[in-house]
Amino acid sequence: MNKRTWLIKLRKRKKMTQQEVASKAFIERSYYAQIENGIRKPSSEVTVKLGEVLDFHASSFNLEENPFSIALKNAPVVLAHCDTQLRYTWIFNTPDLIPDEHIGKTDVELNDNEGNRSLMRLKQEVLDKNSPINRVISISLTTGTVSYQVYAHPLLNEEGTIIGVATASTEINTYTPTDEINKHL
Template sequence: MRKWLVNLRKEKNMTQAQVAAAAFIDRGYYAQIETMKRHPSPEVALKISKVLGFNPANFYSEHFSEPFNITLEDSPVTVAQCDLDLRYTWIFNPPPDFAPFSAIGKRDDELGYHPGSMEFMELKRQVIQTKAPLRKTIPYSLSDGLHTYDIFGKPLFDSKGNIVGAAMICTDLTQILKDNDRDRGEANEKVEN
């Protein structure tokens, strides 16, 4: 079952029949896509993604085994895309607080309202407004405490050159910063002795 697809459809208050009609496909075929009995063709994936507002790559990320995905899985790196309304359309390797695909269709303030989420949304806004890359370090509250992220955002354009959103790569620096602080403390102790 593609729970993320079912949840996204329900959040949009749509039935399977409504999604199928809007995507110009058979309702039965759409139902089989939700239950993973069938996989959509790239053309159908694109139609469904336009109706529900997500990146069609989500259909295929379930089956990735490329070196890119193997390398990033369980790493402190999250890669994501958002639309012009700052809603996630694709996310890979989200922080532990976010279940896979739970962020699709949502903004950061809907996932957790705190200063870090607001600052992250502002970074995305600036990337979209200026149509230029931007990098910033942002503290972000998660269930296990405050994390520090190095975030690089760049604009996303369609084939006609129109801006359609932003892409971000977020690296959790928290453990590195803790290790550096510990190492500095040990170095200072040695100097004092």
């Protein structure tokens, strides 16, 4: 198993040591270090505790080994979780950046463009209304502009409190990159 760099980034964003996380989750530091290094998979109880300490949804651990991830790896689908500040806590299958570059950042911190601002507005609306929403959003990538059908819904913890937003974005239309358009003018 690979090192869980997304988990390390979340811990560092909170400016916590492994010992601090382990203490707040009521586990041994060595066990937590093994979890971060991908040596051990935490129990569902520990996963929930770590999610509470580091502000992520417990399903992030289940998604990393999900058999659907193999089927989705080359599909035009992006799955993600963000916290209530709209900072990514987990992402899968992002087309433009290394997934770990997303962790702890908002969409506009990654790339400030109208598509990413629209995506953030959608997520904020989900948080404000505590209701699922879907919308078509076009996002500028290095390869051109891509339209996604974005399905966003509140991400809840075990007590039913909103802790973020989960999104599933399916590519529905890829526009010709700007350079290609200019060639034809």
